[in-house]
Amino acid sequence: NEARKRIIEDLEKLGFLVKKEKIMHTTPVCWRSKNPVEFIFMEEYYLKQLPFLEDLRKIIDQIEFHPPESKHLLLNWVNSVNVDWPVSRRRFYGTEIPIWYCAKCGKPHLPKPGRYYQPWKEKPPFKECECGSSEFIGETRTFDTWMDSSISQLYVLGYKRDDTLFQKAFPCTLRPQGADIVRTWLYYSILRTYQLFSTPAFKHVRISGMGLDEHGEAMHKSKGNIIWPEPYLEKYGADALRLWGASEAKLGSNYRFSRERLEGSFRFLTKLWNVARFISGFPVENSGFKLTPLDKMILSELYQLVKECELGFEEMDFFIPANAIRNFVWNIFADHYVEAVKARAYNMDKTFKDEEQAGAWETLHVCLKTVLKLLAPICPFLTEAIWCRVYSTQSIHLESFPEPREEWVSEYGQFTKQFMDLNSTIWKYKKSRNMALNEKLKTVYAPKVLEPFHADLKAMHKIENLMFGEPSEEEKKKLDKFGEIYLTV
Numbered sequence: 001n002e003a004r005k006r007i008i009e010d011l012e013k014l015g016f017l018v019k020k021e022k023i024m025h026t027t028p029v030c031w032r033s034k035n036p037v038e039f040i041f042m043e044e045y046y047l048k049q050l051p052f053l054e055d056l057r058k059i060i061d062q063i064e065f066h067p068p069e070s071k072h073l074l075l076n077w078v079n080s081v082n083v084d085w086p087v088s089r090r091r092f093y094g095t096e097i098p099i100w101y102c103a104k105c106g107k108p109h110l111p112k113p114g115r116y117y118q119p120w121k122e123k124p125p126f127k128e129c130e131c132g133s134s135e136f137i138g139e140t141r142t143f144d145t146w147m148d149s150s151i152s153q154l155y156v157l158g159y160k161r162d163d164t165l166f167q168k169a170f171p172c173t174l175r176p177q178g179a180d181i182v183r184t185w186l187y188y189s190i191l192r193t194y195q196l197f198s199t200p201a202f203k204h205v206r207i208s209g210m211g212l213d214e215h216g217e218a219m220h221k222s223k224g225n226i227i228w229p230e231p232y233l234e235k236y237g238a239d240a241l242r243l244w245g246a247s248e249a250k251l252g253s254n255y256r257f258s259r260e261r262l263e264g265s266f267r268f269l270t271k272l273w274n275v276a277r278f279i280s281g282f283p284v285e286n287s288g289f290k291l292t293p294l295d296k297m298i299l300s301e302l303y304q305l306v307k308e309c310e311l312g313f314e315e316m317d318f319f320i321p322a323n324a325i326r327n328f329v330w331n332i333f334a335d336h337y338v339e340a341v342k343a344r345a346y347n348m349d350k351t352f353k354d355e356e357q358a359g360a361w362e363t364l365h366v367c368l369k370t371v372l373k374l375l376a377p378i379c380p381f382l383t384e385a386i387w388c389r390v391y392s393t394q395s396i397h398l399e400s401f402p403e404p405r406e407e408w409v410s411e412y413g414q415f416t417k418q419f420m421d422l423n424s425t426i427w428k429y430k431k432s433r434n435m436a437l438n439e440k441l442k443t444v445y446a447p448k449v450l451e452p453f454h455a456d457l458k459a460m461h462k463i464e465n466l467m468f469g470e471p472s473e474e475e476k477k478k479l480d481k482f483g484e485i486y487l488t489v
Contacts, residue, residue, distance in 0.1 A: 032222045045088040045097070045141075049191055053078055055198075059190060062200045066316040067252040070179065070207035074190075077183040085188070087144045094142030100124040104133035150188035153201055171199060176206040176316075179252065206316045209254040211245075216256055227257050239379035240266040246318035246378050247326065268326055269382055272371075275334050276386045279368050282345055282361040284391065289358035292344075293412045293452035298337040300413025301328060302367055306404040309374045313401075318378055325375050333367055336420050343459035351459060370402045418447055425483040426461050432482075433489070438462060443479065445471045445486040 011017040028037040056078055065071040088097060098117035100109045111117050111125045119138030128134040151159070153172040158165035171193070177185055186205065193201035212218060213225045220226070232241055244265040248255035291299070305328045312320025344352045345360040369391065376383040376396050387396035426444070430437055440462040450457065451468040458466045471479060471486050479486040 032220070042090075044086045046084040047087045047147075049081060049085050050083070052191065052194060053081060056190060056194060059194055059200050063190075063202055064204050066204060066206045067250070070182075070205070070252050073179060073182045073207065074186060077187055085144075085191075087147050088141045089144055090140075091142050094145060095148050096120065097139045097141050097143055099139040100126075100136040101139070102129035102131060102133050103135035103137050105129060105131040107131070109136065146184050146188045149185050150192040153189055154193065154196075170197075172202050174204045174206060175202045176208070179207050179209055182207065204316070207252055209249060209252055212254055212256045214257055214259075216254075232259075232262060236262060236266040237269075237381070239382045240269055243269065243322060243326075243379055246322035248319070250319045251315070251317035268330060269379065271334060272329055272375075273382065273386065275329070275338060276368055276372075276390065278338065279364045280390045282364060283358075284365055286358045286362040286365075288355055289362045290353070290355040291359045291363065292356055292456065294337070294340055294456045295359050295363040296408075296410040297412040297416055297419065297453075298333065298363060298367060299408040300410050301332055301416055302370055303404050303406075303408040304413075306370065306374065306402050309402075310404070313377065321374060322378055325371060325378075329371055332416065332420070333371075336423055337367075338364070340419075340423070340453075340456050340460045344456060352455065356455075372396060373399055373402050412452065415449055415453075418449055419453060421483075422446055422450060422457070422485065423460075425485055426487070429480070429482040429487060435489070439489070440464060441487055441489055443467065443486075443488050445469065445479070447484075 008017065008020060028039075029035065030037055057075065060071065060074060060078070063071075065074075096116075096118050098111055098119060100111075100119050101107065102109065107129055109124065109126060109129065117125075120140045122138065124136040124138070126136075129136070153175065154166075154170075155161075157169045157172060159170075175186060175189065186207075190201045193199065210218060213227060215225075217223065217225055229241065240262060244258075244262040245255070247265065248258075248261065305324055308324045309321035312318065312324070341360045341364065344357055345364065347354075347357040368386075372383045372387055373396065376387075376399075380397065384396050387399075426441070427437060430439065430441075441464070443465040444461070444463045445467045446457065448469045454466060454468075457463070476486060479488045
């Protein structure tokens, strides 16, 4: 504004001013400070990248991306690059550029590698220039921040510090990062590694989405919408926060913060703790046990759970195992199997044989052990606490990851839905009549396919006469039809 006023004054004095008016035009504005941005052309240092773009596209094809579609974020950026990378910055803070210039001829001088240099305040590590001058001027500029970050994968592998480690570990197995810095951290890391070694920087790249506020807006201090994690860590614990983050969105997708859903993760972990406390009351080591159809049914579901989690972890998408485990534990295992097997596990009235009771104990522990191991990468603290209290003094994180065991698969796995539907219908029936869930029922006609579960269903719902199939027309007159079943108190 000051420059404009002075120019107008000078033009008026010289009689060259033809017209003066305000003009609306597009001006770039800083997203953070909201101040206008003015571009000034200055001499800077550049790192060549244009000559390497075609080779970089081939290198990128050798890297496995998770999710696969995130590869296009990087390729889109590569295809948009039309200038070399300016790597010098006129800032006060950053990695200093280690160059001294001859005060006489201006020739740049580089020090020997091996330590960190600050040319703006240090004396040069050499006596004189080739021109004979012994006066030098230290560089005051710093590097672009990504100049350092782009070799972080080489640093952690011991490059130029530990040759044995580097030869064994290079290239880096995994780069996990957010989608917002694909065009900077990921791209420059691949560029720098290729320039040094002509190979890919990583075997795998995992791209996650952005955490947004409750209104779907990106969080920034300047917006005042940052959600600080400390209060929630204090209230719910780290595992609840980790489980919530894993459960919210598929890998690569953005996710919104939600206090209600975070609290839901906390409630699930509380449920798991209570289930583990119940199971811990039964013997861990069992021999001579016999599995009932109910046990085989839940083991079939456990088999499917392990396979699903295995797939999710292999794809590095925690959304898949997080939600699969929650669904299995909460909606199938705890709500239906545990409720159904309680009578046999306690066997207070000796309705069941000892070997069948031991079968309940064995199945409960197999399911809990497997769930804890599957959940451990997502919720390391709670699973460790339960594991060390119930099963071993050795950390759960030293255990082998579960594998789907073929002996778990049985024909009874196909009846899980009918089993759960029957339970839900009976519970709704009792609730509709203001009955306690542990009150007895006189007669129930259940679907014929559930006949193998006769003993556990009868004990679970306290049914005097449990029949299977359709009742006769005469019998129907004596019964209540509720949903798809006939029953009476």
